[in-house]
Amino acid sequence: MASQVAMAEPVCLLENTPSRGLVVQQEALELLSEVTQPVVVVAITGPYRTGKSYLMNRLAGQRRGFSLGSTVQSQTKGIWMWCVAHPCQPGHTLVLLDTEGLGDTEKGDTRNDTWIFVLTLLLSSTLMYNSRGTIDQQALEQLHYVLTLSEHIRLKAAPRRSEDELEDSEKFDSFFPTFVWLVRDFTLQLEADGKEISEDQYLENALKLRAESTPESQGYNRTRECIRRFFAERKCFVFDVPAKRKDLVHLEEVEDEQLDPEFLQQLEKFCSYIWEKAPVKRVPGGHVITGRLLGKLAASYVEVIRSGAVPCLESTVMALAKAENAAAVKEAVRLYRDLMEQRVKLPTETLEELLELHARCEREALELFLARAFQEEIHCAQAELMDQVEKVKETFCKDNEKVSRDKCKAALQDLFQELDKGIRDGAYSVPGGYELFRGHQQALVDKYMELRGKGLKASAVLHEFLQSRQTLAQSILKADLSLTEMEKQKKIEEEQNKRAEEEKELQRKKDAEEKVKLQDQLRSKEEHVLQLRKSLEAACEKQLEVQDRMIRHRCQEERALRQEGFEDKAEHMNWVTRRLEGERSMIQSNYSGLIELGLTLLVKAASLIFRFFK
Template sequence: MLVPVCLIENTEGGLRTMKSALDILRGIQQPVVVVAVVGLYRTGKSYLMNQLAGQQSGFALGSTIESKTKGIWMWCVPHPSETGHTLLLLDTEGLGDVDKGNSKNDSWIFCLAVLLSSTLVYNSRGTIDNQALEKLHYVAELTDHIQIKSPGARDEDGDEEDSMFVRLFPDFIWAVRDFTLERKIDGRDVSEDEYLDFALQLKKGQSTKILTYNQPRQCIRNYFPARKCFTFPFPTLTCNMAHLDSMDEADLCPDFLSVAKRFCSYVFSESRVKTVQGGHKVNGSGFSNLVKIYVDTINSGSIPCLENAVVALAEIENQSAVNAGLQLYEQGMGDLSKTFPTDLGTVSAEHNRLDAMATQEFLKRSFKDEKGKYTIQLAEKVAKLYKQLLTLNMLASEKLCRKLLLDLYAPMAANIQQGSYAKAGGYEIFCRDRDTMVAKYCQYGQKGMK
């Protein structure tokens, strides 16, 4: 992809997936590493995504107070350090934008970023203080908008829901932009990660005020145990901020560039391939199905459920795997059918070879076919097609043999009509011609099974 495209549009009528973007994803069979950025609008989220894409521009930065990103935009690029993988970048609509299609969708945009990504970058400006954490109230609402198991399902492992969220949620990076403070705690210099951990410390007590203070911190600690922090200084003079996407690196602050380089390096090396419940790695095609499943669920008024999504994804992926295996078999046997009629041994050998290849193709693409439902479906479809091909081969053989016999018999038919055999010695001539015809028929190869 040379430029980003809109994946999920946010309109007054709700969220809508874009077919053109889904079509692009369906063409990607590589595993995808999905990095999503969320945060308040006009805080420079798009700049970070452009850096990860290795480009100066791409995702719209904008130079005014108006938010440039609406909904969720995506950019697929080759992973810079993992051969055979695609880096899928998601730039989300700024949270808290006063000029958006539907302000109620902020929580859904945040939840979709969590559900779809393998690494979630939260972008904020200034410092990690109580005000910044209060603005991250969407984390505290995650359990209201996302379910792990379908209602009524029993957790056989006895796991607490929080621990299940941990296993299924993305890694978390807090990017603090325009950071001007000294990172000191009790007069001691601290790392960026220590600074984040300090900001997430809980207060002791059970008062309403303390519980309110602790809630967003506790949620971040519970749901995102793998946390990382980067503090970015101002990239340039304030007067130049509006032209950030067109400025040369030489004109940017060296300290800013250094942090940006460390940020990108960390994302490239530590971000995982997107997986779903059960540890199944997702490729671009599977990701397109996940997007559609989650958005359709939200639009129906239901709460996205990770377990249900995996079941729905498994059905789509397994049906696609059956189709891929059958298509491979169909194509190979279709090539063979062009040579019909042929002997049964050749047809049987090619059937066995292609049947094994179709099964391998299915296994390569299938997902959670634990009861073998789709394995059986593929076998039945292949068997049905094989039976049809045997019939076609038989009919082709019969047609060829009949034509061959008629062609060889034509001179004898003419002799009979002319009475050539109805005279003295005619019977001997008839027998000679008949034997010659039969010999020629027997010498003709590839007559097939009839």
């Protein structure tokens, strides 16, 4: 079952040290490794000493946790993490990331600010930017980190092959988080042209571009263009001053009754939105991220940055997929084995009974695998799963036969003890002894057949047992003086015919068992193919949804640019939209081919596996 970690207080996820730079903290990774639930990752960034930590504590449902501080010095260094049970989504964990203030003048080297911002963006599913006063030019200039994102993030490992291909930055909105701008100590009226406007409209108005072609206007527009292009989903909240000035230095101790009522109402509205609307963290391709995977992402990104390279999402996801698919196979096989051990009581009376349990356990293991596995190279991992499950099943089949044989042999030895004693004592070395022996033996055989729990090898073991006693039976027959030689020969032939019929019946059962095994293998193959098709089709739908969202975003931005008088920019946006529409058709076509290829490879792998075990 998925598990979460209840953290009493935040821990440092990423330390920003003067001597070593950015360092991932092992304690945080170990805590995340225990979170197997999907995570909703809400991060906050912005200038230092703007009250970010207070809002994060309230999102955690607490007053204290992230350090607030009461001086002009920045308290948070690096990125701190707090995992709490999600208040609105059962089975999910809310991961809160509080980052050190951007632009802290006490830092001797501010180059890490950009990487802190990039990492926060890459790890979060909702990114909140916290500032004070108003959304004006100064506030936007403090968010200058968006201007260089194309230099610090790569979407694809390979460079563009032609001028018609879109740059990575044209697709950033496909995986960038929801963007929420928080404006603290807001004192203006939400009005425009004499009409009341919403907080979201206030943000969009602040992001409007200037139509002039002067250098000043170009500088004015740059950050706004990046925000509009990179963040398709944008939200804004404004907050009044929360309390009297004397209470601000220890705001975490101020009771709600002492807070400004307007601020408290705004705070409740903000928390409700984040709890109810913040999405689950996903990576390109749509795979849902758990706490364990979030830790791996953080470690991978930091390792790349420390090496001097630029994080590449395609490479990171592929490496993560390879490791996670291997782990998914291992976990699914372990689940299958555990379920079989719990549910199968050896020996089973029939092979069908064992294979019925196998089918149910295999289905549950396959469901677990598909829920955890990435779509990248999934058919290879699934073929490995089939191979390993088949091996475990064969072990159970062999154990089933062995336990049945052992029980049957023990039962026959116990039943025939008195008969063998009688043979040793000469009880059948008398006239009519052979018929007496046959009667006693048949009575014991009947008792044996009535015994329960012998398993599927009852007939085969009995046949082998009686075959092993043929010489003994013939010696009793030859010693019976009441029978003529002709009668003795007739009895021998009858016994031989009976054993021959038993051989035929055993062979028929053996052939039937082989047929049942083949049918089960066919069922298994069809089940794997069906579930893989469903999984790949679902992945295709998710990819098309992302593409459709990007197309809608571009269409909206194109309309806005035309309204603002930027025909050249609008035409470029139209060109991007057409390219995205072309890519959508290619994705649909490629996925159809990928699905068929994946199914073909899986079927071939299954055929090889089952031929090996045949």
